[in-house]
Amino acid sequence: MSTVSDIRAQFPQLSEKVYGKPLVYLDNAATSLRPQSVVRLWEDLSLRHNANVFRAVHKFSSEATRFYEDARRAVAAHIGAASQREIVFTSGDTASLNLVARCFGAAFVGPGDEILVAQSEHHSNLVPWQMLCREKGAHLKCLPVDEKGRLCVEMLPQMLSPRTKLLCVADISNVLGLRNPVAEIVRIAHEKGCPVLLDGAQGIVHEKVDVQALDCDFYTFSGHKVYASPGTGVLYGKRKWLEAMPPLMGGGEMIENVAWESSTYAAPPHKFEAGTPNISGVPTLVPALEMARTLNSGEIAAQAGAVRDFVLDALLAFPGLRLFGLPERKSDKVPIFSFTVEGVHHEDLALLLDKMGIAVRSGQMCAEPLMTRFGVTGMLRASFAPYNTMAEAEYFVTSLKKAIDMLK
Numbered sequence: 001m002s003t004v005s006d007i008r009a010q011f012p013q014l015s016e017k018v019y020g021k022p023l024v025y026l027d028n029a030a031t032s033l034r035p036q037s038v039v040r041l042w043e044d045l046s047l048r049h050n051a052n053v054f055r056a057v058h059k060f061s062s063e064a065t066r067f068y069e070d071a072r073r074a075v076a077a078h079i080g081a082a083s084q085r086e087i088v089f090t091s092g093d094t095a096s097l098n099l100v101a102r103c104f105g106a107a108f109v110g111p112g113d114e115i116l117v118a119q120s121e122h123h124s125n126l127v128p129w130q131m132l133c134r135e136k137g138a139h140l141k142c143l144p145v146d147e148k149g150r151l152c153v154e155m156l157p158q159m160l161s162p163r164t165k166l167l168c169v170a171d172i173s174n175v176l177g178l179r180n181p182v183a184e185i186v187r188i189a190h191e192k193g194c195p196v197l198l199d200g201a202q203g204i205v206h207e208k209v210d211v212q213a214l215d216c217d218f219y220t221f222s223g224h225k226v227y228a229s230p231g232t233g234v235l236y237g238k239r240k241w242l243e244a245m246p247p248l249m250g251g252g253e254m255i256e257n258v259a260w261e262s263s264t265y266a267a268p269p270h271k272f273e274a275g276t277p278n279i280s281g282v283p284t285l286v287p288a289l290e291m292a293r294t295l296n297s298g299e300i301a302a303q304a305g306a307v308r309d310f311v312l313d314a315l316l317a318f319p320g321l322r323l324f325g326l327p328e329r330k331s332d333k334v335p336i337f338s339f340t341v342e343g344v345h346h347e348d349l350a351l352l353l354d355k356m357g358i359a360v361r362s363g364q365m366c367a368e369p370l371m372t373r374f375g376v377t378g379m380l381r382a383s384f385a386p387y388n389t390m391a392e393a394e395y396f397v398t399s400l401k402k403a404i405d406m407l408k
């Protein structure tokens with residue numbers, strides 16, 4: 001079984017220094033660090049096994065196709081999909097969400113219909129729905145969050161109407177870090193005949209995802225947040241939806257037959273993968289998801305839980321600090337901590353922490369409506385990964401105190 005120090009040795013960036021201080025990387029919700037297994041595979045595929053997928057009969061092309069399709073099987077197994085044909089590769093979570101908005105929208109959304117989106121969503125799970133609603137004359141409805149950052153799930157039955165064509169919500173918000181009750185949400189929506197899209201950008205990092213158990217209709221995520229190569233993304237869609245949706249782009253490899261006048265399309269998932277995909281990046285999902293499973297089990301998961309509890313208690317005890325996303329039980333939260341400090345600007349705090357070697361995020365976190373909901377212009381976010389240690393958490397808390405004292 002791997003220990004935290006075994007794991008840390010596989011992420012070379014963890015040994016980097018910033019202004020002469022050891023890097024403490026707490027911006028994992030923006031992008032994770034990359035393990036050697038991922039970079040080595042990418043390098044090997046690029047330098048020694050480069051070829052395009054599907055197109056040729058030569059050995060390297062067949063090998064590239066095998067790597068690519070093995071990744072599809074690995075993703076399907078990792079998230080519990082019924083078939084690898086339900087896994088579409090994209091360039092990232094934003095691309096997956098836009099694909100659903102365009103293609104599901106084209107097939108199923110018309111004037112007067114409704115799309116219901118949670119108030120806490122990342123812009124990537126909001127703006128595509130605004131665009132669709134504008135184009136189709138449909139209405140965008142907002143499922144609110146309460147003062148503690150919890151989704152007002154009790155309002156869901158009355159908000160869903162026969163015109164609600166899709167409910168879009170993240171399993172974990174990138175700001176609040178709360179595990180949303182997605183199984184319950186899907187059950188309520190389905191009772192009302194409404195399909196559900198789960199934005200899994202953060203959930204895929206911290207949760208064991210089982211799309212069949214959740215019974216969600218779509219699940220999307222980016223590779224780069226879960227240790228894989230940037231420029232990779234996944235769209236899971238139930239087969240019945242993928243079959244009924246038109247393709248997004250036309251081009252190579254998404255067709256069945258092409259005549260001058262018209263074409264017929266390949267079956268999903270290839271119908272949605274026009275053109276040359278990320279041939280060196282997509283296969284890195286295999287070691288990346290293997291890493292995610294290792295990090296979310298055994299001793300490493302136990303230490304990540306202890307780190308979360310320690311930081312949560314410490315931040316709740318800070319005078320003048322307002323933490324967003326307050327859990328009922330500690331286990332309802334993942335180690336994503338967004339907060340403001342009275343009398344201190346989040347940007348100044350982030351700059352000072354950087355000087356101390358600590359990388360955090362500051363600003364609106366691509367969730368401006370949520371900032372408006374809480375009446376703030378921005379927040380500071382420290383987001384931990386399971387490779388962050390208790391010593392780093394303690395250093396973060398001490399440094400935060402020091403930085404606040406300097407700025408007050």
Ligand SMILES: Cc1ncc(COP(=O)(O)O)c(C=O)c1O
Pocket residue numbers: 029030092093094095122124125170172173174199201202222
């Ligand atoms: C919840 C959530 N959704 C969507 C996105 C967009 O992901 P990407 O920029 O990788 O496409 C992010 C990125 O921070 C996110 O956290």
